[in-house]
Amino acid sequence: MKIIVALALLLTPVAAQASDHSEWTFVTRTKSGSISYVLTEDMMRGGSTSTKAKAWVKTDHSRDATTPVRQSKILFEINCRNQTYKVLTLASTFPNGKRESDTPAYPSTRYIVPDTIMDAVAEAVCSDTYFDPVTSEAETPLRSE
Numbered sequence: 023m024k025i026i027v028a029l030a031l032l033l034t035p036v037a038a039q040a041s042d043h044s045e046w047t048f049v050t051r052t053k054s055g056s057i058s059y060v061l062t063e064d065m066m067r068g069g070s071t072s073t074k075a076k077a078w079v080k081t082d083h084s085r086d087a088t089t090p091v092r093q094s095k096i097l098f099e100i101n102c103r104n105q106t107y108k109v110l111t112l113a114s115t116f117p118n119g120k121r122e123s124d125t126p127a128y129p130s131t132r133y134i135v136p137d138t139i140m141d142a143v144a145e146a147v148c149s150d151t152y153f154d155p156v157t158s159e160a161e162t163p164l165r166s167e
Contacts, residue, residue: 057081076097097111110126
């Protein structure tokens with residue numbers, strides 16, 4: 023159930039907007055109000071031809087009335103070449119403060135749907151120009167308006 027809620031949130035159409043956020047770098051905002059960030063310093067990536075990039079994604083759902091979750095953090099494995107991903111682990115926080123986490127024993131491979139949060143995350147993680155592995159500094163923004 024937890025994975026279904028998280029995946030439904032990731033497939034929500036997005037409207038990209040710029041934002042400033044410490045540690046976590048803004049990726050996108052959904053029309054319903056969820057805001058997603060990627061933890062750039064922990065990204066394991068290899069560019070557009072990579073078959074195993076990984077990234078933590080945090081989504082703030084506090085302004086999104088369409089979901090019972092207030093915040094989610096998910097570790098994804100992304101196959102940039104095939105445009106697929108797996109959920110490796112996830113943690114959700116609810117309005118009452120309750121926290122739930124799940125690590126699927128056998129994560130299933132899913133295709134990245136265009137114009138979704140996962141599409142924006144893959145664009146950031148699979149970009150050949152965003153991240154300089156030598157200096158670990160961003161070269162261009164993840165998304166712009």
